[in-house]
Amino acid sequence: MAYEWGRLGERPFEQLCRALAVHAVGPGLQAFGDGPDGGREATFDGPTLLSTSTNGLWNGYGVLQAKYRRTDVGKRDVDWLHRQVTQELNAWSDPASQRVSKGRLPEYLIVATNVRLSSKPGRGGIDRIRDLLAEYAGPLGLKGWALWEANQLSMYLDAYPNVSARFSEFLTPGDVLARTIARLDELDAGPPSRSVTEKNGGPASLHGFLLHLNDGRPPRASDLDALDLGVKPAIGTRNNGADLPQYVARTCDPDLDRALSQGGMVLLHGRAAAGKSRSALEAVQRVLPQHEVLVPAGPGSLRRLLDAGFKVRDAVVWLDDLEQYLVPAGVDLATVQQLCPQGRSDVVVVATIRDEVLARIEQSGAISRAAASSSAVTIAIEAAGRELLRYVRGWRRVPVSDHLTAAERDTIGSDNPDQRLIDALAADVGFGEYLDE
Structure with a gap:
């Protein structure tokens, strides 16, 4: 399904990323609200459901960062994301920064963005950001990292429709039409059952x-x-x-x-x-x-x-x-x-x-x-x-x-x-x- 990422604001996008992470990473996710978050939209610590290699599931302290851009077209999007991620990595690399002196360095990092990146080998946006993360991995001690760009997030939303249903801001007309057709099918399935509706609410008929x-x-x-x-x-x-x-x-x-x-x-x-x-x-x-x-x-x-x-x-x-x-x-x-x-x-x-x-x-x-x-x-x-x-x-x-x-x-x-x-x-x-x- 195609999602209109530009219709989401920064805060709803952060909330969506946290909701998806609960499913993809595990229920132990800790979310952070508005205000200074030390480069963290959410953190996790301990065993997870996620892995990006054959080395096994992630197990340790990790950080989810959300990077939302209001427009997502063209090469400038990749440059913007590269700058954003570089700033965050530099802040973790600086021993004098508060996130280092008063915080904790992550062992695992997830960067989520609404920017749609090219998958062209060696030259596309995905490889550019992955190469950047790999460059900092050694000095920071990162054991694993993941890039959730727009295409990856779309696949997660397809896999977890209960999450996509909560964020109607990016519902497409096609999705609305599909819901309307499904509702018409329910109404055609059989006559209303008043007793079921009165007791349990929900659809008039349970047929289908x-x-x-x-x-x-x-x-x-x-x-x-x-x-x-x-x-x-x-x-x-x-x-x-x-x-x-x-x-x-x-x-x-x-x-x-x-x-x-x-x-x-x-x-x-x-x-x-x-x-x-x-x-x-x-x-x-x-x-x-x-x-x-x-x-x-x-x-x-x-x-x-x-x-x-x-x-x-x-x-x-x-x-x-x-x-x-x-x-x-x-x-x-x-x-x-x-x-x-x-x-x-x-x-x-x-x-x-x-x-x-x-x-x-x-x-x-x-x-x-x-x-x-x-x-x-x-x-x-x-x-x-x-x-x-x-x-x-x-x-x-x-x-x-x-x-x-x-x-x-x-x-x-x-x-x-x-x-x-x-x-x-x-x-x-x-x-x-x-x-x-």
Whole structure:
């Protein structure tokens, strides 16, 4: 998407850069307001989500500087930015300056600007500024630096639309038109549902936002059909899943029940066909039978619903195969925290993910940074996924094994009337894998 950077003022631009840095660097960012800031719009100290080399994630004290220019055309923009950055670097190089004598030298530096720089190798504006930073890196002791010029910032905004939505100053006519078309699609999706609007606010109809609606409302957990929520039909299942095998109680069930009762996000992980979705559904129906279950119609549906003003209360948000929602305009940490603010436990985000996918996302930063073909958007999306997964840790992660323990096998019994369960016990593969069609 094209952004009109010239429509932003200096202060809004600084605020935008800080908002993007929270996602790209991590939630530990400390912002500075108006007044003398010692060359800092924001700082961070400690582990981050960011890296600009194959040496690993940045870990230390860093500074974000924002450089806003009211016009962004022509060679003069590059010269102006070069002068601005040089002045800042010289101030840090001067032992007599207050930012050195009373402050702290950064180990990492991010320079963000609305100036659009040329990427022409060796002669373009990007290389000029990078060469300048590299020249000062040794004397200043910089371990890493990043240049966020207009093109890079645009890619970050595409990756984090919740940030771009907050800064309507640079919304283009095309963006306004797209929002209008989306709104018309919502109105054409079905008749208004007065009860939903009165209870939760937001759009008149939830069609197009959520699946499995019952008279325009999300279904209660006790009324859910297992197959609709992604529970795989066992071998020999008939009657649309009405004869699914009896649920085999898992040793993880008490931990899962306890996590659901606390609210917030809960992640079930395990190998494919381990029974993650079935265990999640059984737990939701045990612990929260009267909660409404919100199943997004697509990766971006949940965020669109929240942006439309819908208030989620006494609900379970169902994200089976979490990775499909970790896309631009999909689910990120800000979305989860909006759904489950501190002090409330009535909303639970229940997600499932395969172990190999979980490992790939958590390791994706190093993989993408080492790959020359990885775009800034890809790296930003992966960083957002890692940021969310760092939030879902400890007891919020519930492992589901693909093999039954001895205690779990004993609950079935050799005289169980369902031959499918008996055969699965004797199979060489995982219990759930055998039952999976």
